[in-house]
Amino acid sequence: MDSDRKVSKKVMKEEMDRKKLLRKYWRFIRPYRFVFMLIIVLGILQLAVPLIAPYITGIVLIDHVFEGEGSWTLEGAVLVLLIVFLFGVTMEFIRNYVTAKLGNRMVVDIRQKLYQHLQLLSPKFYDNKHVGGVVSRVLNDVNGAQNLVQGGVINIIVDLFVVFFAAAMLFVLDWRLALLALWILPMYYLTFTNLNVRIRFAWRSVHRQMERISAVLVERISGIKIVQAFNREKTEMKRYDKQAKQHFNYAMKAHILSNILGRITQSFNHIGTVIVWFVGGLFVMRGEFTVGGLVAFQAYLMQMYRPIQRFAEVNVTIQNSMANVERIFEVFDYDVDILNREDAKPLKHSNGELVFNNVSFVYQSERPIFKNRDKDGDPDIVEEFKADKKFFLVPPKIPPRGRPEIEGYEYEEYKALKNISFHAKPGEVIALVGSSGAGKSTLANLIPRFYDPDQGEILLDRVNIKNYDLYDLRKQIALVLQDNVLFSGTVYENIAYGRPEASKEEVIQAAKAANVHNFIMELKNNYDSILGERGMRLSGGQKQRVAIARALLKDPRILILDEATSALDAESEALVTAALEKLMENRTTIVIAHRLATVVRADQILVLERGEIVEHGTHKELLQLNGVYRNLYEKQLKAMKPDELENVHS
Numbered sequence: 001m002d003s004d005r006k007v008s009k010k011v012m013k014e015e016m017d018r019k020k021l022l023r024k025y026w027r028f029i030r031p032y033r034f035v036f037m038l039i040i041v042l043g044i045l046q047l048a049v050p051l052i053a054p055y056i057t058g059i060v061l062i063d064h065v066f067e068g069e070g071s072w073t074l075e076g077a078v079l080v081l082l083i084v085f086l087f088g089v090t091m092e093f094i095r096n097y098v099t100a101k102l103g104n105r106m107v108v109d110i111r112q113k114l115y116q117h118l119q120l121l122s123p124k125f126y127d128n129k130h131v132g133g134v135v136s137r138v139l140n141d142v143n144g145a146q147n148l149v150q151g152g153v154i155n156i157i158v159d160l161f162v163v164f165f166a167a168a169m170l171f172v173l174d175w176r177l178a179l180l181a182l183w184i185l186p187m188y189y190l191t192f193t194n195l196n197v198r199i200r201f202a203w204r205s206v207h208r209q210m211e212r213i214s215a216v217l218v219e220r221i222s223g224i225k226i227v228q229a230f231n232r233e234k235t236e237m238k239r240y241d242k243q244a245k246q247h248f249n250y251a252m253k254a255h256i257l258s259n260i261l262g263r264i265t266q267s268f269n270h271i272g273t274v275i276v277w278f279v280g281g282l283f284v285m286r287g288e289f290t291v292g293g294l295v296a297f298q299a300y301l302m303q304m305y306r307p308i309q310r311f312a313e314v315n316v317t318i319q320n321s322m323a324n325v326e327r328i329f330e331v332f333d334y335d336v337d338i339l340n341r342e343d344a345k346p347l348k349h350s351n352g353e354l355v356f357n358n359v360s361f362v363y364q365s366e367r368p369i370f371k372n373r374d375k376d377g378d379p380d381i382v383e384e385f386k387a388d389k390k391f392f393l394v395p396p397k398i399p400p401r402g403r404p405e406i407e408g409y410e411y412e413e414y415k416a417l418k419n420i421s422f423h424a425k426p427g428e429v430i431a432l433v434g435s436s437g438a439g440k441s442t443l444a445n446l447i448p449r450f451y452d453p454d455q456g457e458i459l460l461d462r463v464n465i466k467n468y469d470l471y472d473l474r475k476q477i478a479l480v481l482q483d484n485v486l487f488s489g490t491v492y493e494n495i496a497y498g499r500p501e502a503s504k505e506e507v508i509q510a511a512k513a514a515n516v517h518n519f520i521m522e523l524k525n526n527y528d529s530i531l532g533e534r535g536m537r538l539s540g541g542q543k544q545r546v547a548i549a550r551a552l553l554k555d556p557r558i559l560i561l562d563e564a565t566s567a568l569d570a571e572s573e574a575l576v577t578a579a580l581e582k583l584m585e586n587r588t589t590i591v592i593a594h595r596l597a598t599v600v601r602a603d604q605i606l607v608l609e610r611g612e613i614v615e616h617g618t619h620k621e622l623l624q625l626n627g628v629y630r631n632l633y634e635k636q637l638k639a640m641k642p643d644e645l646e647n648v649h650s
């Protein structure tokens, strides 16, 4: 292994302490606390119905009216019953409405916060993530989390109230029967203790498998041409089938466990009811209890058992949603690492003086260790989450996050830049050359602070770039890369992406300077023509010129340019070259050079090798050194696009 690369295995992320975690959850719930309370109050009001109804039917209707033991009339009792029922229906309608609104609002809110967080995270986060996996969290997991609100948590609080009320009523009616009915509670406790953790783990496996499916789908669909060109459709399909089957198996396991939990609690309830009928029946026959009393007792018993039964069902939703919530919070756990200092300096107009002072940079990547990969070369199957004991007497601590549970992580560090120093005066062109993997792009990525150096400093106008307001800093910089990302939308929107407030004349001016105006005018809807996703519909050269126009419109002081390596046809090449030259005028330019003309004309050339500057000077100086550059020049640079070679040997 090369000495710059260090791999450490199996280091697990520290579990976040619970208090900190609760604070994080609370941040999301806080704005809705009053709505939560309203829903609970409505729930309690709505519950008054099933709580009062048995009393009216059992005691008032049967004992008082039918047996003639009181002053109630039949009409009076029925009317009260009707009012009570109607009241319940109205409460339920309002409560459902408020709950649905709350659930949907929270989803919008969480998704917004998540997207905002994702926008702020640096490329370091994305280096280690599959796009599809991240998207699956924003879509699937946020949807799943919604069920937590709508599906049950609030019900539990209300249900708890019912259980206590019903239990109290049981004791009021007959304490001996009440004690008999409560034997069931420890049984419930043991059942939930043992099954809950398993259900949560089963859902974790389901969601993680879905994330893996999304990741593969997004990657393979974006690379569909390669899939087809290499005739891999069948293999890809097989791979997908295997993943989908695994997802099915995990989902079934989650359902089976939930079903078992539901049926066990149901059986306890039935047994409890039968026992009460039997013993209560004996009391009635012995004249120790009235028939109406027994009927009311059974009704309250139902009231007590039903919420517990419902909890068993709702619990499935809760465990499922909690597994979703965990995954959302895993993203929030990643702190935004490229931050604005509190006392950040504004930067309105930079001079473009750029200095690297002994800059070193280490890539840190984190990858899950796919245990299955060793077995059958298949990283797409998520290993199952399992409880670590067969039987639990006390509820096991479910770790707050799923992430470190099963998969170990492998951390890799790679020293990509070592002690880089150079000084670019305003308006100079600095060409970076060096073999593939030498660190050219890495160096360029440090300037807009996609990453921060581990050592040394980068100064712009003699101030460390970390001290500037990040927004202002990036405003001074434009990038034109090899793979220029355009977005779906019109050509106009793409050019104006960095300066939407620009006037139409300015946009057209930029397009003209980038030699793309004539081409745009040939399109059916000119500037309003819609580009496909990532700028499909355009050729490589056209895309590049639109990207140059986008950069020109931004009018940056610093330009980062990764010249295209792909062969453009002669006409395109000439157009792009002319556009680039215009773009570089009067700007400090850091160019990853792929054209000899650029290298030759550069004010300084930095020759990089394995992350170090091995030679530094102008073309002439470097040729005279007779070292790495000359060697590179003879082997590689000459093969570059030699637009104006005659200058080279002058």
Ligand SMILES: Nc1ncnc2c1ncn2[C@@H]1O[C@H](COP(=O)(O)OP(=O)(O)OP(=O)(O)O)[C@@H](O)[C@H]1O
Residues within 6 Å of the ligand: 127, 363, 364, 365, 414, 416, 434, 435, 436, 437, 438, 439, 440, 441, 442, 443
């Ligand atoms: N996100 C990353 N995580 C870890 N290592 C990386 C990452 N990106 C690049 N590297 C490593 O850093 C080194 C420098 O990469 P860089 O992309 O800067 O090279 P380059 O000189 O621009 O190469 P090329 O000319 O081929 O684009 C390479 O060895 C590469 O393996």
